[in-house]
Amino acid sequence: MSHFLGEFDCKLDAKGRMVIPSGLKKQLPEVEKEGLVINRGFEKHLVIYSRKEWDKITNDLNGLNLYEAKTREFVRYFTRGATELTLDAAGRVLLPKKLLEFAGIDSDVVLSCQLSKIEVWAKDAFEDQLDKEPEDFARLAEEVMGGAGRRTND
Template sequence: MANFLGEFECKLDSKGRIALPAALRKQLPPEAEGRLVVNRGFEQHLVLYPLPEWRRVTAELDGLNLYVKKHREFVRYFHRGATELELDGSGRLLLPRRLLDYAGILDAVILLAYAHRIECWDPTLYDQLLSNEPADFAGLAEEIMGPANRPEPDEDRVPSFRDFPPAPPNSRH
C-alpha cells in the first residue's frame, strides 16, 4: 500500500461533511473502493484509515490476548467510536458528530496525510501541536531513526509497532 503525503485545509459543512481534496483522493488505494474508517487518534484528533489498512491494523489487534485486562482495555479504547465511511458522489465524507466533538473540530479541519493514515485536526490544536517542536529535532531524529534503534529489515513482513522500542515513561509523542 502506498504512503499518503500532504497537508490540506478543509471546511466542514453544516452536516459534518468534508470534501476530501482531489490530491488526496488520488492517493487512496483502489482496493479501498472509496471506503474508510474514522477513529479517535491517540491525541485529540481523528484518524482516517482506508478500509484495507483498517483491516490490517485490526488483524494485528486480533493477535492480542483478550484474557489480559490491559489488552482488552486497549482494544476497547482503540475501537471506541470507529465508524466506516464511504465517499459520496461528490468526494465528501460524513464525519460522526460525536467524533468531531471529541476532536474539537467545529468548521475547519487540517488533514495531515502520512504513512497509511490521514489525521484530522482542529486547526488551533494542530498549530499548538506543531509549535511544541523539540528544541533539538535533529537529536530526536537520531534517537528515533538512528541505526541502533532500527530493526533488521525483513522483506516478507510489514513492520509492526512491536518492532520499535517503547517510549520512555512520561515522554511526549
C-alpha cells in the same frame, strides 16, 4: 504499500460533511469501492485509514491475548467510535458528530498525511501542536531513528 503525502486545509459544512481534496483523493484510488474508516487518535484528533489498512490493524488486534485486562482495555479504547466512511455523489464524507466533539473539531480542519494514515485535526489544535516542535529535532531524530540495527540512508 504506498504512503500518503501532504497537508490539506478543509472545511466542514453545517452537517459535518467534508470534501476529500482532489490531491488526496488521487492517493486513494480504492476509496469509492472499499471505503475508509475513521477513528479517534491517541491525542485529540481523528485518524482516517483505508479499509485495507484498518483490516490489517484489526487483524493485529485480534491476535492479542484478550484474557489480559490491559489488552481488552486497549482494544476497547482504540476501536471506540470507529466508523466506516463512504463518499457521497459530491465526493464528501460525513464525519460522525461524536468523533468531531472528541477532537474539538468545528469547521476548519487540517488533514495531515502520516505514512499509512491521515490525521484529522481542528486547525487551531494542529497549529498549536506544530508550535511545540522540539528545540533539538536532530537529537530526537537520532533517539528515534538512530538505534542499533536501524538502516541508514544510503
